[in-house]
Amino acid sequence: MSCIYSxxxxxxxxxxxxxxxxxxxTFDQPLWHKATEIANAxxxxxxxxxxxxHLMMSYVGSLGFVIKGSGLQEALETIYGSNTVExxxxxxxxxxxxxxxxxxxxxxxxxxxxxxxxxHLMPCINESNDAExxxxxxxxxxxxxxxxxxxxxxxxxxxxxxxxxxxxxxxQVEELSTFVKSVEKEPAKLLILPEILACSGT
Amino acid sequence: MNELCNSSRTAKLSIQxxxxxxxxxxxxxxxxxxxxxxxxxxxNRMISIFAATEHILYAKSARLYxxxxxxxxxxxxxVYANFSEHGYYTVRRSDRYWAGLWTDLIIEQVLMRSxxxxxxxxxxRGVTESVRxxxxxxxxxxxxxxxxxxxxTGMQHKSSEQHVxxxxxxxxxxxxxxxxxxxx
Numbered sequence: 001m002s003c004i005y006s007x008x009x010x011x012x013x014x015x016x017x018x019x020x021x022x023x024x025x026t027f028d029q030p031l032w033h034k035a036t037e038i039a040n041a042x043x044x045x046x047x048x049x050x051x052x053x054h055l056m057m058s059y060v061g062s063l064g065f066v067i068k069g070s071g072l073q074e075a076l077e078t079i080y081g082s083n084t085v086e087x088x089x090x091x092x093x094x095x096x097x098x099x100x101x102x103x104x105x106x107x108x109x110x111x112x113x114x115x116x117x118x119x120h121l122m123p124c125i126n127e128s129n130d131a132e133x134x135x136x137x138x139x140x141x142x143x144x145x146x147x148x149x150x151x152x153x154x155x156x157x158x159x160x161x162x163x164x165x166x167x168x169x170x171x172q173v174e175e176l177s178t179f180v181k182s183v184e185k186e187p188a189k190l191l192i193l194p195e196i197l198a199c200s201g202t
Numbered sequence: 203m204n205e206l207c208n209s210s211r212t213a214k215l216s217i218q219x220x221x222x223x224x225x226x227x228x229x230x231x232x233x234x235x236x237x238x239x240x241x242x243x244x245x246n247r248m249i250s251i252f253a254a255t256e257h258i259l260y261a262k263s264a265r266l267y268x269x270x271x272x273x274x275x276x277x278x279x280x281v282y283a284n285f286s287e288h289g290y291y292t293v294r295r296s297d298r299y300w301a302g303l304w305t306d307l308i309i310e311q312v313l314m315r316s317x318x319x320x321x322x323x324x325x326x327r328g329v330t331e332s333v334r335x336x337x338x339x340x341x342x343x344x345x346x347x348x349x350x351x352x353x354x355t356g357m358q359h360k361s362s363e364q365h366v367x368x369x370x371x372x373x374x375x376x377x378x379x380x381x382x383x384x385x386x
Contacts, residue, residue, distance in 0.1 A: 021280045024291075026305040029263050036266060047274070047281050049291065050267040051306030052233055052241075055260065056226070059248050062255040063222055070215055098226075105223040108216050 004035050008044055022047055028054050057091045063101060064089025076100050222251060234302045236289020242271060 008025070015023035024047045027035050032050050039046055068089060076085045080096065088097040225247045232240035245268055252261035274282040284290040292302035 022278050024281060026309065028306060029260055032267070033259070033263050036270070045278075047278055048270070049305065050263060051304065052229075053304035053307040053310075055245070055248070055264065056229060056304075058257050058260045059226060059229070059251065062248075062251050062257055063219075063226070065255040066222065066251075067215075067219055070212075098230075101223055101226065105220060108220055 004031060005038050005042075008035060008039060008046060012044060012046055024049060026051050029058075057094055059091070060094065060097045060101070061089070061091030064091065064097070072104060075104070079103075225251070233292055233304055236292050236294075236302045238286040238289065238291060241291070242268060 011023045011025060015021075022045055025035070026049045028051045032048060035048050038044070039048060073082075073085050073089070076088070080088070080100065084093060084096060085100070087093040088100050091097060225244055228240060229244035229248070231237070232244055245264055249261055249264050249268070252258075252264060274285070289302065291305070293305055293308045294302055
């Protein structure tokens with residue numbers, strides 16, 4: 001306790017010497033809590049920031065806790081080793097955890113997209129040698145959407161054991177389809193999919 | 203989306219997971235692009251998830267932190283101006299847009315490493331006031347000397363314009379991993 005207090009006093013003193021108005025300190029969570037108590041009790045003029053990186057690590061740990069037991073562990077074990085996956089879920093191996101979570105998110109969003117778009121508009125985003133691939137066809141006038149929808153209804157990918165069909169407006173379909181075509185060339189664009197979906201009102 | 207959520211529990215979990223990952227991305231983006239308001243918004247959304255997943259200490263601290271930071275405009279306007287307009291709550295080690303870093307990460311990796319390794323403050327040089335002042339004031343000069351020496355000996359780190367994750371081999375490997383995960 002006194003160590004933290006003397007640190008705070010020291011920093012305030014140094015900032016006065018350097019003619020800075022208010023010093024700003026970053027702490028990790030346990031120290032931050034104590035430091036805030038001390039600063040409030042002694043009315044010290046200092047701003048204390050909670051370390052963002054450790055906050056993120058703890059959040060990734062929370063994410064892992066939420067998703068534990070849902071089978072994501074097995075899915076990620078196809079890429080990473082089982083020990084690594086465990087560390088990823090507790091938030092320790094942060095770089096790999098981030099990679100892993102973003103990867104799963106992209107995979108989930110791709111699945112979501114495949115069920116949202118009319119089947120004939122789905123390009124082969126990720127399965128190049130998949131026998132189930134729907135043949136690509138040109139976008140024709142509006143009647144063709146409906147007709148081809150019915151044709152390819154049975155080839156729609158199953159989401160969670162059921163086949164879904166959502167009716168999107170034509171403008172939304174076009175917007176999504178241009179986006180999907182651009183993703184073919186730049187897979188990194190999948191990262192901004194939530195914004196696109198939010199804009200198109202889905 | 204709401205229809206999907208209500209359809210089955212697995213779908214609900216997946217959609218929830220997507221929303222949680224989005225919060226994570228918001229937080230990272232806030233730090234990288236020095237957006238103070240986005241940072242506060244992301245912390246705000248994280249609090250309920252901390253509380254739900256037994257990270258009680260972080261839930262408590264994050265809430266208190268948020269409360270304190272929301273008082274900044276009235277209590278310490280100079281600090282608030284610096285944070286929100288200039289983004290001085292992050293550390294930038296290079297000139298690129300997407301390069302804001304967390305202060306605690308920098309402290310751990312840069313300062314502690316240089317302080318505690320050979321020739322640093324804790325081993326050999328001592329931590330008296332004069333040594334400390336000398337150390338802090340000369341650190342940036344030492345950096346340019348270090349740079350020049352690496353150039354001379356040819357051991358310079360080359361960093362390209364592009365982010366390391368956007369290189370084509372990384373993208374290909376990520377793509378391959380994505381395929382494998384989707385099939386599961």
